[in-house]
Amino acid sequence: MLITDTKQTEIYYRALLDRNQNYVGIFYVGVKTTSIFCIATCRARKPKYENVEFFSTFKSALDEGYRPCKICKPTENSNQAPEEIIKAIELMNKEPKTKITDYELRLNNLSPEIIRRWFKKHYGITFHAYQRMFRINNAFQEIKSGKNIINTAFDTGYNSLSGFGYTYKKIMKKSPSTNLQHDVILIDRLTTPLGPMFICATKQGICLLEFVDRRMLETEFKQLQTQLNMKIIFGENEHIKQAKIEISEYFQGIRTHFTVALHTPGTPFQQTVWECLKEIPYGELTTYKRQAQRINNPLAIRAVANANGNNRVAIIIPCHRVIGSSGELIGYGGGLERKKWLIEHEKSHSQNQTE
Secondary structure, eight states: OOOHHHHHHHHHHHHHTTTGGGGBTTTTTTTTTTTTOOOOOOOSSOOGGGEEESSSSSSHHTTTTTTTTTTTTTHHHSSSSSHHHHHHHHHHSSSSTSSOHHHHHHHHOOOOHHHHHHHHHHSSHHHHHHHHHHHHHHHHHHHHTTOOHHHHHHHOOOOOOOOOHHHHHHHHHHHHTOOOOOEEEEEEEEETTTTTEEEEEEEEEEEEEETTTOOOHHHHHHHHHHHOOOOEOOOOOOOHHHHHHHHHHHHHHHOOSSOOBBBBOOOOOHHHHHHHHHHHTTOOOOEEHHHHHTTTOOTTTHHHHHHHTOBTTTSSSOGEEEEEETTTOOOOOOOHHHEEEEHHHHHHHHHHHHH
C-alpha cells in the first residue's frame, strides 16, 4: 500500500540516500519522473523528495504502474535469501537427515533469531519446522522404497520410534505404515524479476507455479491436496530443479518453450482449455472468444475464462497471453501489471529473435 505518513516517508527517504541495507524489502520507492521503483540500496542517482512516493510492497508499486528498476532489480533482490540463510540451508542440505540446532547455527556464526524470522516471513514456518519437513520427506521416500521403518527413524536423527511416528503423522496426516500408497506434493520457492513464486511438483511433474501474493493461493493449495489426495510438504525434486532453470531462462529472454513435465488435475473441459493455452505461440495474444472457437465450443466464452482462472501453473501454461476482445487486459491472478509486463517481455524478445 502507499505510505502517506510524512515522518515515515522522511525516514525512508534518508534510508534511500544512505543506501541503508536494513531497509531492503521494508519499502519500495517509486520515482514519479521515470516511472520506475527501487529498493533502499539502489545505486542509481537519487531523485528529489518531492518526486518520490513509498510503498510497503512491490506489488503496490506495480499496481500503480511503476516498472522495476534495471539497476537494483527490486523484485529479485528484496526477496533473495541473505547470505546467512543460504549458509543455513547449505548446512541442512549437507546433512539432510541431521537436525541443525540453534547451538550448531551459532557455532557456524549464524543467528538462529535472524534465520527464524526470515523463514517465518517468507515460508510461514520456522527453520526447524522447515527442516522437519525435509527429514520426513527423506524418510517417506526411503520407507516407500522398502527400507525398514525403525532403521529409517533412527537414521533420520530421531531417538525413539514414537517420536518419529508422532512427527511423521503430524506432517503427513497418516502413520508411516499406512501411508505408502500415497505420494506427496513438494513445494519450494524461487525468485523472479516479478517477485517470489511458490512451485509445487509431484513425481509426475509440476502441479503449481504461482506468485506468493496471489489472493487465492491458500484455496489452490487446499484444492490441489484434495484432488491429488496428497500432502504438501517442503522439498525439491527433479521437476522443480528443471522448472527453476527453465523459468530463469524464460525471464532472461532465451527460452520461448517449456519442456518440464506437468501434472495438472482438472475436469476434462479444463484440461482442454489448458492444452489450448499451451498452443498460443510465444509473443502472440488471443482472446477468450477465439480460445472458445479454437476448442470448437464458441458459446463457452465465460467457461473458458473461468478455466483460465483455475490454471495453477502460471507462465508455463501461458494464460497471460489471453486478453479481452476489446484488447483490454483482464483476468490475471498475478495482477494486471504482471500480465502487462509478461506480454511486453515476450513481445520484445520475440521481435529480437526475428530481426
